[in-house]
Each structure stands twice: as C-alpha cells, then as structure tokens.
Amino acid sequence: MRTAIYGALMTSVIALSLTACTTDERRTAGYGVGGAAVGALAGGAIGGNARGALTGAAIGAAAGTLVGVAQTRNGVQYCRYRDHNGRVFEARCR
Incomplete structure (x- = not known):
C-alpha cells in the first residue's frame, strides 16, 4: 500500500514540475494531478484500503481541476x- 501511495506521490511531483510556467490547460491539469495525489493520500489514510485511496483520488482530482479552472x-x-x-x-499575472 505504501509503495502505491509513494508511487502516486512521485508521479504527481514529476507531473507538477513539468507543468510549471506553461499554458493554462497544463496548469489546470497540474492542479488536477496535485488534487488527485492529496486525495489519494487522504483517502488511503482515512479508509485504510485501496478503495478509499481511489475514491479520494477521484474527489481530489475533481476539486483540483475546479481550483485550476x-x-x-x-x-x-x-x-x-x-x-x-x-x-x-x-489583475493579470506578470
């Protein structure tokens, strides 16, 4: 279980670093990936199983994408x- 969570966390860190300072669509996707990672960690910790982690990842991805938009x-x-x-x-970002 920890290996899967660490793998998801590392994937999200890499994805977020690749989306920095790029187009708006990629930035929004980065928020979605970050939300999914945080949601997976929280869901796995609260639920204690893979189903909780998947549910948390889905909810986190949706919330992260909404924040990005x-x-x-x-x-x-x-x-x-x-x-x-x-x-x-x-104002517009500089």
Whole structure:
C-alpha cells in the first residue's frame, strides 16, 4: 500500500514540475494531478484500503481541476496583489 501511495506521490511531483510556467490547460491539469495525489493520500489514510485511496483520488482530482479552472478567466491567468495601502486586488499575472 505504501509503495502505491509513494508511487502516486512521485508521479504527481514529476507531473507538477513539468507543468510549471506553461499554458493554462497544463496548469489546470497540474492542479488536477496535485488534487488527485492529496486525495489519494487522504483517502488511503482515512479508509485504510485501496478503495478509499481511489475514491479520494477521484474527489481530489475533481476539486483540483475546479481550483485550476477558477484561477483563469477566459484563458487569462489572474493573480492577487496588494497595493501600497494594503488593499487586495486582482489583475493579470506578470
């Protein structure tokens, strides 16, 4: 069981490193892979079996993809910044 979890974790780390600073679609996929890895770890720890890990991976992948999609608007990535008065605003990432 640990070997499978470590394998999934290493795969997600490699996938996330390959998607850094690339197109929005790949970035969104990276969020999905990261969510799947975290979900698999949590599901395996809570459920104690492979079924729990698979369920957690599915839920985590869906949640991660939704977070990735929320980071973009019409294909443009937006980031949060603070101005000199401390107010938070969103603008295109630099």
